Amino acid sequence: MFGLGPEWILTAEGTPIADAMVFSHPEQIDRLAKSCPEALPTAVLAGDPCFDRILAARHHRDRYRRALGVHPGQRLVLLNSTWNPTSLFGDSGPEDVLPLLLPRLTSELPADEYRVAAVLHPNIWHGHGPGQIRLWLDRARRAGLALVDPLEGWRQALIAADVVLGDFGSVSYYAAACGTPVLLGATDPEALGTESPVAAFVRSAPRLDPYRALPPQLDELLAEHRPLNGPPELTSSAPGGSAALLRGLFYRLIGITEPAAPAVLDPLPLPPYEPPFRTAPLLVLTRTAADGTITVRRFAEPRYEPDDAGGEAGAGAGGHLAVHEDTLDPGALESADVILRYGEPDDPRFGSPGEWAAEVLDRYRSASLAAYITGPRECEVLHRGGLRYRLTSDSAGDPAVHASALLARLHTGPAVTAPVPTTLTVATGTHLARVRLTVDREGTGRATRPDR
Numbered sequence: 001m002f003g004l005g006p007e008w009i010l011t012a013e014g015t016p017i018a019d020a021m022v023f024s025h026p027e028q029i030d031r032l033a034k035s036c037p038e039a040l041p042t043a044v045l046a047g048d049p050c051f052d053r054i055l056a057a058r059h060h061r062d063r064y065r066r067a068l069g070v071h072p073g074q075r076l077v078l079l080n081s082t083w084n085p086t087s088l089f090g091d092s093g094p095e096d097v098l099p100l101l102l103p104r105l106t107s108e109l110p111a112d113e114y115r116v117a118a119v120l121h122p123n124i125w126h127g128h129g130p131g132q133i134r135l136w137l138d139r140a141r142r143a144g145l146a147l148v149d150p151l152e153g154w155r156q157a158l159i160a161a162d163v164v165l166g167d168f169g170s171v172s173y174y175a176a177a178c179g180t181p182v183l184l185g186a187t188d189p190e191a192l193g194t195e196s197p198v199a200a201f202v203r204s205a206p207r208l209d210p211y212r213a214l215p216p217q218l219d220e221l222l223a224e225h226r227p228l229n230g231p232p233e234l235t236s237s238a239p240g241g242s243a244a245l246l247r248g249l250f251y252r253l254i255g256i257t258e259p260a261a262p263a264v265l266d267p268l269p270l271p272p273y274e275p276p277f278r279t280a281p282l283l284v285l286t287r288t289a290a291d292g293t294i295t296v297r298r299f300a301e302p303r304y305e306p307d308d309a310g311g312e313a314g315a316g317a318g319g320h321l322a323v324h325e326d327t328l329d330p331g332a333l334e335s336a337d338v339i340l341r342y343g344e345p346d347d348p349r350f351g352s353p354g355e356w357a358a359e360v361l362d363r364y365r366s367a368s369l370a371a372y373i374t375g376p377r378e379c380e381v382l383h384r385g386g387l388r389y390r391l392t393s394d395s396a397g398d399p400a401v402h403a404s405a406l407l408a409r410l411h412t413g414p415a416v417t418a419p420v421p422t423t424l425t426v427a428t429g430t431h432l433a434r435v436r437l438t439v440d441r442e443g444t445g446r447a448t449r450p451d452r
Contacts, residue, residue: 002193004035016042019253022246024048025237031195044249047242049265051235054155054178057268064160068146069275070115071397073431077116077218078161079105082169083123086188097185097210106143107302108214112401113429115276117146119154119171142328143280143300153271163218168192168202176201177235179227183208183217197234275376276398277342279324281332286408287317294405295427298322318412322404325360338369338407340400345374354440357382368411371403379403380440383410387420388440393433402426402435
């Protein structure tokens with residue numbers, strides 16, 4: 001049993017190395033009694049401070065979601081891996097699902113309906129090095145994958161998650177203890193003690209089918225999920241009480257009087273704001289309903305046509321390519337319909353949003369629209385037909401969606417010469433955004449054609 005065998009916890013003379021061994025639940029002490037009874041006198045039951053910090057911070061879930069750039073109506077899928085050759089981020093040879101899974105996470109899941117983040121065990125970062133990890137994940141990161149700090153940010157991401165896609169590591173078990181649906185992409189019963197709670201969880205948890213489409217599997221998982229009793233009960237026998245139990249133990253070991261003030265744990269810090277930064281080309285599918293609502297679905301660099309693309313066919317349907325100006329492949333800009341830029345409106349490097357837009361439309365002749373996103377609710381757009389507008393949403397999100405909706409409105413609605421409405425209703429998944437269109441301060445609403 002890893003960590004509890006005599007070779008780990010006894011000296012050469014057969015005495016315990018430690019004065020105290022801390023356990024979070026009595027079942028662990030029962031396993032110690034079987035694996036190394038000589039160390040049993042050192043066992044102390046003191047709860048789980050990591051789990052307690054998670055429990056104490058659950059009311060900040062919305063803040064953590066906003067920090068990760070999760071918008072209303074989006075699901076946060078948290079990918080996690082422990083350190084082991086058979087883990088999700090390991091190398092299982094022909095059984096390794098990660099190379100197949102990574103590009104599909106960001107190309108099959110609509111960008112505005114899902115946010116994808118990854119938590120990798122610190123030993124993965126240490127063993128391979130940050131540069132190698134980021135190189136392996138470069139394509140997924142350009143398509144929108146967020147890499148979560150493995151030491152300071154993983155608990156917050158776990159609290160924020162709607163779904164955890166993981167393996168037999170502790171993060172998956174903590175997720176189950178929090179009641180979050182877990183889908184296992186890698187399992188290895190031999191890496192776990194057969195009697196451990198984690199092993200019992202792994203045997204019963206739903207499995208990822210790497211050859212099936214991902215969205216239906218996630219829908220089924222969420223629809224059928226029922227929180228398990230085992231993980232929350234077996235994670236800690238003293239939820240919320242570890243700080244007091246641990247401090248009491250420490251002061252007894254040092255032999256001094258314990259302070260009278262309450263024992264507390266450091267609260268989880270609020271992570272820095274990290275919205276998605278997608279530079280991979282986006283396939284944009286749109287549909288305009290009879291009431292004028294424009295549904296937008298964006299897919300980051302899909303390797304094949306999305307399964308539901310056929311459902312977009314018919315009246316009011318359309319599609320186009322939206323590309324960030326900093327895309328890795330400049331050739332994608334030559335065929336882009338929409339060119340994107342994110343930044344401050346007064347960034348002197350680009351002159352102004354209007355100047356930038358006119359410049360890129362002049363350079364890339366196939367583009368119909370340029371959109372400069374200035375915040376989570378606003379963007380400024382210039383259409384090749386001369387329309388220059390500011391789009392302002394009533395809810396935070398990625399305003400590039402609204403720029404694509406405007407293009408769909410212009411291309412599937414009345415001619416560009418007809419008056420443009422002052423508002424748009426844009427649907428992404430289950431979320432509806434009301435977008436106000438106003439004449440940009442730099443122009444008159446019918447600016448000089450950029451191909452002049």
